[in-house]
Amino acid sequence: MCQIQLRRREFERKTKEWVPETIHELFSKMTKQYFNRPFIVSEEGDEWTYGEIETLSKRLGAGLIKLGLKPKENVTIIMPNCSEFVVSKLAISFSAGVTVSLNYKLKKEELKYLLKNSNSSYILTLDKWNKVDFISILKDICPEVFEGKISPDFPQLKRVIVYSPSHSHYPGTVDFYTLLATMKSSQEVENLLSKIPKVSVEDVSDIMYTSGTTSLPKGVLVTHDMIWRSAIGSCINRGYQDGRSLFIPIPFYHCFAYIEGMVAGSMVGGKLVLQGDFNAKQSLNLMMKYKVSDILCVPTIALKILDEQRESKCDLSELTAMYCAGAEVTQKMWKELKKVLGIKELITGYGMTECAAGVLQTDPQDDIAFLSQYVGKTIPGGQFGLKELDGNNIQFIIRDVDTGKYYAHGSQGELVCRGPLVTKGYYNNQKETTKAIDENGWFRTGDLAYIDKNGYVSLKGRLKEIYRIGAENVSPKEIEDVLSTHNAIKQAYVVGVPDEVMGEVGMAWVVLESDIVISEKEIFAFANSKLAKFKVPKYIKIVKSEDLPLTSSGKVLKTKLKDVYAYEQSLYKSQF
Numbered sequence: 001m002c003q004i005q006l007r008r009r010e011f012e013r014k015t016k017e018w019v020p021e022t023i024h025e026l027f028s029k030m031t032k033q034y035f036n037r038p039f040i041v042s043e044e045g046d047e048w049t050y051g052e053i054e055t056l057s058k059r060l061g062a063g064l065i066k067l068g069l070k071p072k073e074n075v076t077i078i079m080p081n082c083s084e085f086v087v088s089k090l091a092i093s094f095s096a097g098v099t100v101s102l103n104y105k106l107k108k109e110e111l112k113y114l115l116k117n118s119n120s121s122y123i124l125t126l127d128k129w130n131k132v133d134f135i136s137i138l139k140d141i142c143p144e145v146f147e148g149k150i151s152p153d154f155p156q157l158k159r160v161i162v163y164s165p166s167h168s169h170y171p172g173t174v175d176f177y178t179l180l181a182t183m184k185s186s187q188e189v190e191n192l193l194s195k196i197p198k199v200s201v202e203d204v205s206d207i208m209y210t211s212g213t214t215s216l217p218k219g220v221l222v223t224h225d226m227i228w229r230s231a232i233g234s235c236i237n238r239g240y241q242d243g244r245s246l247f248i249p250i251p252f253y254h255c256f257a258y259i260e261g262m263v264a265g266s267m268v269g270g271k272l273v274l275q276g277d278f279n280a281k282q283s284l285n286l287m288m289k290y291k292v293s294d295i296l297c298v299p300t301i302a303l304k305i306l307d308e309q310r311e312s313k314c315d316l317s318e319l320t321a322m323y324c325a326g327a328e329v330t331q332k333m334w335k336e337l338k339k340v341l342g343i344k345e346l347i348t349g350y351g352m353t354e355c356a357a358g359v360l361q362t363d364p365q366d367d368i369a370f371l372s373q374y375v376g377k378t379i380p381g382g383q384f385g386l387k388e389l390d391g392n393n394i395q396f397i398i399r400d401v402d403t404g405k406y407y408a409h410g411s412q413g414e415l416v417c418r419g420p421l422v423t424k425g426y427y428n429n430q431k432e433t434t435k436a437i438d439e440n441g442w443f444r445t446g447d448l449a450y451i452d453k454n455g456y457v458s459l460k461g462r463l464k465e466i467y468r469i470g471a472e473n474v475s476p477k478e479i480e481d482v483l484s485t486h487n488a489i490k491q492a493y494v495v496g497v498p499d500e501v502m503g504e505v506g507m508a509w510v511v512l513e514s515d516i517v518i519s520e521k522e523i524f525a526f527a528n529s530k531l532a533k534f535k536v537p538k539y540i541k542i543v544k545s546e547d548l549p550l551t552s553s554g555k556v557l558k559t560k561l562k563d564v565y566a567y568e569q570s571l572y573k574s575q576f
Contacts, residue, residue, distance in 0.1 A: 004345065004364055007239035011268070012382055015232070020201045020384065022224040024061075024093035027266055028054060034269035037243070040083045041273045041290055043282065048083050050269070056087045059183040060176075061094030062192040064122065066183070067159055067174065071096035071197055074118050074156075074207060077253070078104050078111070078125040078134055080276035084163045084176065085252050086262060088124045093224075096196045097122075099206045100219070101253035104129055112141045112153075118207055118219060118427065119156045124176070127164040130277070135162065135170050146172030201225040207427045208255055208353045219427030220353040222255070226421055229393045230356035231264035233379030237361050238321065238347065244270040245318075247292040249278045249301055250554070259357040260323060261296050280308035284316070291318040298326035298554030300545065302337060303490075307514070309340050321345040325358060326554045328477075328491075330484045331372035338368065350375035350457065354423045354436070354443060359394050360457050370456070377455040386419065394419035398451055399442065401463065406442075408451070412460060415449035416442035448475065465558060467496020467504040469534045476558075479506060479537065482530045488518045491545060494537060495558050497565045506537035507565055507572070511545045518542075524575035539565075539572045 021029070027050075035051040048056075069075065075097045079085040092099045100118045102111065104126065115123070125134045138160055144151040151157055163176035183189050205224045209217040234240070246265050250257045265272050273290045275283060283305055286292070297305070302324045309316070319341060325348045338346055345364035348371050351357045360376040378392045385391035397406050398413040407413065422443045425433030437443050448460040461477035468474070476494035483492035491511040496504040510523060520540040527536045549560035565572070 002365070004239040007241045008236055010242075011235050011240060015267075016383065018384075020225050020228045022093060022199045022201055022203075023205055023227060023263065024057070024090055024199075026228065026263070027057070027090055030266045030269065037269050038271050039266065040086055041271060042083060043273075043275050043286060045289075046083070050266075053083070053086060053090065056180060057090035058094055058189050058193060059180050060087055060091035062189040063179040063183045064091060064095045064097065065192045065196065067122070067161075067179070069095055069097055069122060071199075072098060072203070073121040074098045074100050075122045075124060076100040076102055076115060076118060076120040078102050078123065079163065080104055080126070080129060081248060081252050081257070081274040082126075082276060083274075084126075089252070089258075089262070093199070093205060094193055096199050098204050101206065101208065101258075103209075103251070103253055104132070104134075108137050108140065111137060114209055114217065115141065115157070116154060117217075118209075120154075121156050121158050123157070123160045125160065125162055127162050127166075127168060127170065135173070146170075148172065199224070201228065208253075210353055218429055218432050220423050221425055221427055222353070222356060222423060226356040226423070227259055227263055229381070229384060229421055230259050230359060230379070231267060232382055232384060233393065234260050234264045234358060234361070235267050236380045236382050238323065238345070238364060240264060240268045240270070242268050244268050244294060245273065245290060245292050246270055246294045246296060247273045247275070247283065247287050247290075248296050249275040249283055250297055255353050255357040256298075256326070256351070257296060278304070280304040281312065284308055284312055284314040287316060287319060288314050293318055294321040294323070295319070296323050299324055299329045299333070300327070300550065300554045302329075303333070303545065306333070306336055306340055316342055319343060321347075321364065323347050323349065323358070323361075325349040325351070325375070327556065328480065328484070329372065330490070331369060332487075333490070334368050334371045346371065348375060350459070352445060354445075355394060355417060356421050356423075359417075359421055360396070374456040374458050376457065389419050392419065394421040396451065396457060397442070398449065399438075399444070401448075406440075409453050409455070410451070412448065412450045414463060415445045415447045415451075415457065415459075417445065418442050448477075465495070467506070469496075469499075469502050469504055469506075472534050474506065474535055476506070479508065479527070479531065479535055483508060483510065483523070483527060485530075486523070486526050488512055488516045489523070491548075493548070493556050493558065493561065495561045495565070497539070497562060497569075499538070505539070506535070507539040507541070507561075508537040509548065509561055510540060510542050511548070512542060520575060536575075538574050538576055540575055541572065 031050040031054040038047045039050045040048040075092045077088050142151040142154050161174045201224045204221050206222040207219040248261045322343050347362045349358035349361035362376040381392040389395045396417045399416045400413045450458045461475040479494045480492045490513045493509045497507045499505040549557040
């Protein structure tokens with residue numbers, strides 16, 4: 001029996017008596033087992049044990065209750081990856097609130113929209129991050145709250161709680177650590193926490209906002225049960241071992257890092273090495289120093305780590321695993337990641353906020369060709385899977401986009417899913433909920449896909465990205481896949497842009513491999529030799545990877561690519 005199978009068997013043995021539970025109950029259980037183990041390591045080298053994090057979380061939770069937090073009220077967190085984020089997340093769960101984790105890189109108007117849409121009662125925020133002054137932004141958005149008054153735009157918002165690394169204090173706010181200091185009595189803490197109604201695993205734990213690549217962000221209702229089952233499935237599939245050490249350079253406000261890292265990692269007494277702002281050189285140093293065995297990342301980060309390691313040649317002998325997902329990766333890059341970083345267990349996956357992170361994953365034992373061909377198969381349910389879902393916690397099938405018929409495998413169409421890992425809808429948005437969940441209860445992902453007879457899923461593009469040239473429908477992903485087979489091309493992204501004659505035509509944004517020179521004409525000639533003429537992009541633009549607009553989860557914002565074309569269209573020359 002191989003190592004990963006042994007680790008899976010050990011994890012299933014350990015969890016044999018487990019039942020789904022809330023996130024704070026899970027963490028308390030893990031704390032009893034791993035009290036003195038380090039749980040969080042900051043990029044500055046500070047460490048917090050399981051016991052310390054639980055104590056701080058309970059104190060903050062009690063402090064929130066004392067401030068007036070009621071069960072099921074929404075609490076916003078605006079912080080990068082840090083121990084205070086983890087403490088805040090758990091504290092809100094301990095106090096029966098609902099977490100609204102927001103991207104700390106959002107602009108003022110974006111924050112204003114999300115704070116209003118979420119009806120948040122409290123805000124837990126960092127004061128400053130790089131050049132962003134959150135206090136000034138919030139004062140501008142809701143000045144009345146800083147004066148102890150009701151804001152007409154945010155009537156539910158009561159208080160702003162500020163974490164300041166420089167220990168600055170701001171009038172009209174509550175200081176994060178001062179609030180913790182008022183809750184030093186463990187008896188008072190337990191007394192306050194014991195008075196709130198018991199939280200159910202079916203209760204909403206988080207409202208997680210989608211990246212909004214094609215529309216305004218929607219608040220996904222995520223339950224404790226969804227998070228718990230998703231984390232269990234990842235632990236089984238990846239063979240999480242006792243004390244696994246994970247490097248997490250992706251943000252906790254996104255479900256990928258939160259569920260695969262913070263929650264799944266805690267299930268095995270793991271150690272989380274955090275990084276706020278990604279820096280490739282620092283990443284390698286952190287991984288060396290803390291003997292990291294696993295990385296959670298998106299392809300843009302993996303590429304930069306790969307390039308830096310080629311130069312630095314750091315000792316990464318402890319590194320054995322990587323979960324890299326969120327965008328397309330060429331087979332060449334997968335091979336390079338294994339070779340240069342020495343990774344033995346490399347996987348990719350597929351997930352959405354609406355189905356609690358990576359619910360499709362490749363197997364760490366899969367041939368490397370699988371990683372560029374598939375996004376995986378359904379993660380195992382273990383002893384917690386449902387019989388009606390073949391022992392899993394989620395089921396995927398294909399819905400024919402023309403007829404609406406369903407197919408288990410062997411047909412291409414829209415990927416749809418159902419099961420306890422799938423959201424019940426969007427916060428205060430019945431219209432979008434009705435659009436997303438069809439009359440038979442299947443959640444419509446909006447992704448075109450093919451499922452083979454073994455249950456492996458291959459993505460074929462996004463329904464909303466398909467464009468029409470004359471009478472022909474064109475899938476950008478098909479063109480991207482062809483372009484990516486060229487040895488000189490590292491990444492390719494295709495969008496449909498307006499055309500007076502054809503209605504729409506294709507435009508390709510291409511990132512080249514380092515130290516390679518190739519022209520747009522040569523790329524056009526390559527595409528012309530591989531694709532039907534109507535599929536060949538009319539415009540081709542060679543760019544650097546850092547020029548590509550990205551969502552917070554590392555996906556290329558194709559709507560922004562279209563905006564750039566609209567603004568600069570006179571500069572582009574047709575390749576025909």
